[in-house]
Amino acid sequence: MENMVNVFLMGKKYEVPSNLTIMGAMEYAGYQLVRGCGCRNGFCGACATIYRIKGESELKACLACQTKVEDNMYVATLPFFPLEKKIYDMEKIKPTEQIMMQLYPEIYSCIGCNACTKACTQGLNVMQYIAYAQRGDYEACAEESFDCVMCGVCSSRCPAGISHPQVALLARRLNGKYLAPKSEHLEDRVREIKNGTFEELLEGLMGKPISEMKELYNNREIEK
Amino acid sequence: MYTEQMLESMKKVAANREANAALEPRRMTAEEKEALLAKFHPDYKQDEFAILSVGGNKGEKVPTELRALLEAKSRINPADIDLSKADYETDVLIIGGGGAGASAAIEADEAGAKTMIVTKLRIGDANTMMAEGGIQAADKPNDSPAIHYLDAFGGGHFAAKPELLYKLVTEAPEAIQWLNDLGVEFDKMPDGTMVTTHGGGTSRKRMHAAKDYSGAEIMRTLRDEVLNRGIPVIDFTAAVELILDENGNCAGAVLMNMETNELLIAKAKTVILATGGAGRLHYQGFPTSNHYGATADGLVLGYRAGAKLLYADTLQYHPTGAAYPEQIFGALVTEKVRSIGAKLVNSDGEVFMHPLETRDVSAASIIRECQERGKGIETSDGQGIWLDTPMIELKNGEGTIEKRIPAMLRMFGKYGIDIRKEPILIYPTLHYQNGGLDIDADCMTKVENLFAAGEVVGGIHGRNRLMGNSLLDIIVFGRDAGKAAAEKAKSVNVGKLTLAHVDAFAAECEAAGIVGDTVSPKLLPTYTHGNPKFEAK
Numbered sequence: 002m003e004n005m006v007n008v009f010l011m012g013k014k015y016e017v018p019s020n021l022t023i024m025g026a027m028e029y030a031g032y033q034l035v036r037g038c039g040c041r042n043g044f045c046g047a048c049a050t051i052y053r054i055k056g057e058s059e060l061k062a063c064l065a066c067q068t069k070v071e072d073n074m075y076v077a078t079l080p081f082f083p084l085e086k087k088i089y090d091m092e093k094i095k096p097t098e099q100i101m102m103q104l105y106p107e108i109y110s111c112i113g114c115n116a117c118t119k120a121c122t123q124g125l126n127v128m129q130y131i132a133y134a135q136r137g138d139y140e141a142c143a144e145e146s147f148d149c150v151m152c153g154v155c156s157s158r159c160p161a162g163i164s165h166p167q168v169a170l171l172a173r174r175l176n177g178k179y180l181a182p183k184s185e186h187l188e189d190r191v192r193e194i195k196n197g198t199f200e201e202l203l204e205g206l207m208g209k210p211i212s213e214m215k216e217l218y219n220n221r222e223i224e225k
Numbered sequence: 226m227y228t229e230q231m232l233e234s235m236k237k238v239a240a241n242r243e244a245n246a247a248l249e250p251r252r253m254t255a256e257e258k259e260a261l262l263a264k265f266h267p268d269y270k271q272d273e274f275a276i277l278s279v280g281g282n283k284g285e286k287v288p289t290e291l292r293a294l295l296e297a298k299s300r301i302n303p304a305d306i307d308l309s310k311a312d313y314e315t316d317v318l319i320i321g322g323g324g325a326g327a328s329a330a331i332e333a334d335e336a337g338a339k340t341m342i343v344t345k346l347r348i349g350d351a352n353t354m355m356a357e358g359g360i361q362a363a364d365k366p367n368d369s370p371a372i373h374y375l376d377a378f379g380g381g382h383f384a385a386k387p388e389l390l391y392k393l394v395t396e397a398p399e400a401i402q403w404l405n406d407l408g409v410e411f412d413k414m415p416d417g418t419m420v421t422t423h424g425g426g427t428s429r430k431r432m433h434a435a436k437d438y439s440g441a442e443i444m445r446t447l448r449d450e451v452l453n454r455g456i457p458v459i460d461f462t463a464a465v466e467l468i469l470d471e472n473g474n475c476a477g478a479v480l481m482n483m484e485t486n487e488l489l490i491a492k493a494k495t496v497i498l499a500t501g502g503a504g505r506l507h508y509q510g511f512p513t514s515n516h517y518g519a520t521a522d523g524l525v526l527g528y529r530a531g532a533k534l535l536y537a538d539t540l541q542y543h544p545t546g547a548a549y550p551e552q553i554f555g556a557l558v559t560e561k562v563r564s565i566g567a568k569l570v571n572s573d574g575e576v577f578m579h580p581l582e583t584r585d586v587s588a589a590s591i592i593r594e595c596q597e598r599g600k601g602i603e604t605s606d607g608q609g610i611w612l613d614t615p616m617i618e619l620k621n622g623e624g625t626i627e628k629r630i631p632a633m634l635r636m637f638g639k640y641g642i643d644i645r646k647e648p649i650l651i652y653p654t655l656h657y658q659n660g661g662l663d664i665d666a667d668c669m670t671k672v673e674n675l676f677a678a679g680e681v682v683g684g685i686h687g688r689n690r691l692m693g694n695s696l697l698d699i700i701v702f703g704r705d706a707g708k709a710a711a712e713k714a715k716s717v718n719v720g721k722l723t724l725a726h727v728d729a730f731a732a733e734c735e736a737a738g739i740v741g742d743t744v745s746p747k748l749l750p751t752y753t754h755g756n757p758k759f760e761a762k
């Protein structure tokens with residue numbers, strides 16, 4: 002017989018196998034999930050969940066698809082969290098310090114409580130990336146926040162009302178578009194294609210009989 | 226975390242690591258590959274397929290599970306639906322909020338069309354969000370779209386539609402540029418040169434990546450752009466049937482609110498299906514790497530409305546799904562792990578194949594190693610083969626794993642496995658739908674004004690897809706479909722709406738003697754994880 006544990010889903014007790022994730026436990030209990038389940042593998046942030054082990058004071062946050070159940074776990078899902086997303090035109094904004102001040106001024110009200118970092122389901126240093134954003138260091142903010150799945154748990158714990166994932170997303174877009182170095186070989190290739198440089202070569206290939214294509218394919222040179 | 230038996234085998238892997246890392250295993254010959262596939266690839270198991278008895282592909286074989294859905298009953302009774310009052314009216318209706326749908330929406334909006342997205346879960350809860358490894362484009366000086374063409378054409382068993390593949394490879398560099406200009410962060414060297422690697426079956430290093438969050442980085446950027454443009458996105462709203470007009474042109478969809486089950490009518494001048502893949506149908510009982518909503522809905526919707534399928538009998542089983550621990554059974558271990566140096570090793574610590582054969586060949590080879598040669602490692606869900614991750618840092622130095630594949634480090638780290646020090650166990654997982662709706666070079670299906678883009682399409686890759694060509698195809702064809710649908714919408718006059726095709730299809734099924742209560746599209750899978758209370762039913 003499998004090892005069973007007691008979990009309390011939204012306060013209601015269920016007995017479930019101990020090897021299941023929280024998401025699996027909900028399904029075992031009979032839930033047909035609609036909300037709170039997207040990728041099922043830690044990439045989409047749909048399954049933000051908070052829990053407390055009975056008798057402990059600490060409130061923990063996690064992704065339900067990535068976390069095993071524990072005995073006496075009190076689980077509440079966070080099916081939606083109202084993050085504040087500002088509207089901007091990427092072609093018009095520039096990677097200056099002012100842009101954060103304009104769009105997300107609340108980041109300057111951070112009181113340094115570090116609740117965001119403690120809550121992050123990805124183990125990111127959220128408060129640090131907000132500090133980078135405050136300083137207009139978008140490259141550092143982008144790097145520090147890169148693995149964010151935008152589950153919103155950080156924001157749910159923030160006394161200053163910051164929407165951290167949105168701030169980080171803006172920083173990454175600014176970095177990707179304006180700050181990271183341009184790829185010359187990419188621009189060259191796009192130009193060559195527009196000029197029809199490969200046209201003849203490709204049409205030649207497309208016109209070949211399959212037998213010849215097989216020959217070419219099986220004997221093609223492979224870069225080491 | 227590992228069992229005794231696993232630890233025993235792991236010792237052999239560690240003992241051979243240095244020698245294995247230095248090894249350059251030979252690649253299989255064309256004949257060896259053919260024999261291997263025929264014997265061990267799931268696509269070649271005839272009894273797992275069934276012949277369609279109705280519709281445009283009548284007489285052709287598809288996976289048994291797919292046939293059941295294609296020939297199932299509609300979720301609606303057309304007689305109950307009032308098509309005279311539309312809840313939404315738009316020029317371009319996009320069904321599916323993944324990468325293809327979002328790209329299409331941005332371009333349709335850019336072209337001035339009134340555009341909206343409906344999607345089953347939230348926008349971005351999609352296979353696109355999960356792509357780890359990267360996206361191909363021939364943008365390096367030693368590479369060219371022609372070499373890319375040859376790699377993809379051969380990798381897909383010479384079955385791709387040339388006019389589609391031509392677009393894929395020639396529009397690839399521009400797709401990367403478009404993404405970069407939207408703010409997608411690609412891995413670059415300090416001078417701006419893209420960091421590119423091999424993928425299975427590539428002859429040049431043309432895999433661009435954003436660490437191992439490539440799809441997430443692309444998807445969250447596209448989603449942000451869709452929102453910035455104010456394009457309406459209706460979440461938790463699935464298309465359950467397409468609507469045609471009296472002239473037989475596609476003109477909208479019947480939608481269902483996933484939370485309230487309310488039915489809604491969307492009327493449109495053109496429609497783009499971008500509903501993605503089918504992993505959650507668990508063909509042949511395989512686990513899957515796909516998101517929760519990957520249930521082949523687009524194939525069902527399109528087929529009932531008269532679109533045709535192409536290569537719907539070919540699926541991609543990714544060679545390296547997680548085989549252990551059981552909580553992540555089937556989850557993807559990106560091919561990039563092999564691209565940057567890890568090799569496949571059997572229970573005796575032997576490297577048994579080149580790590581970067583095409584996916585179908587790799588998957589079949591792993592299955593053979595376990596089933597025929599008995600060199601797999603037993604797990605709670607079956608068997609697995611080692612993927613020797615510590616080899617990566619042996620070759621490329623400490624810190625490589627954290628920098629290049631942080632998602633993998635985290636995924637296994639949560640279960641106490643440090644992939645920098647210990648190898649991991651993998652086995653093939655259902656990953657990608659190679660086939661799908663047949664489209665022309667303008668992304669239109671056989672149904673006028675019904676476009677399709679992304680994984681729901683078949684024919685771009687032929688009968689197997691190379692890593693990195695799917696993220697590419699959703700951008701290239703997503704954008705093209707958006708432009709084409711917006712352009713077409715300008716000249717469309719929608720006639721009287723009808724669901725007569727739904728009744729006609731049902732009649733055809735009845736005439737063919739199909740019985741049963743299955744309804745489709747499936748929308749979501751149901752899991753009960755062996756709970757005896759539910760299993761009994």
Ligand SMILES: Cc1cc2nc3c(=O)[nH]c(=O)nc-3n(C[C@H](O)[C@H](O)[C@H](O)COP(=O)(O)OP(=O)(O)OC[C@H]3O[C@@H](n4cnc5c(N)ncnc54)[C@H](O)[C@@H]3O)c2cc1C
Pocket residue numbers: 320321322323324325326343344345346347348349350351352353354355356357358359360361439440462463464465499500501502514515516518519520522523557656657678679680681692693694695696697699746748
């Ligand atoms: C784990 C994983 C890793 C991958 N890695 C790579 C990689 O490294 N490189 C690469 O090139 N490719 C990769 N792929 C493949 C690639 O990511 C997908 O094929 C591609 O992203 C599909 O995009 P899409 O927009 O067509 O579909 P999706 O991104 O899946 O989007 C489809 C959307 O439609 C919605 N939908 C479905 N049915 C309905 C309905 N009835 N009504 C309304 N909405 C509906 C879905 O919920 C979803 O939001 C990977 C795939 C997976 C699963």
Ligand code: FES
Pocket residue numbers: 037038039040041042043044045046047048064065066067150
């Ligand atoms: S379901 Fe996507 S992160 Fe859990």
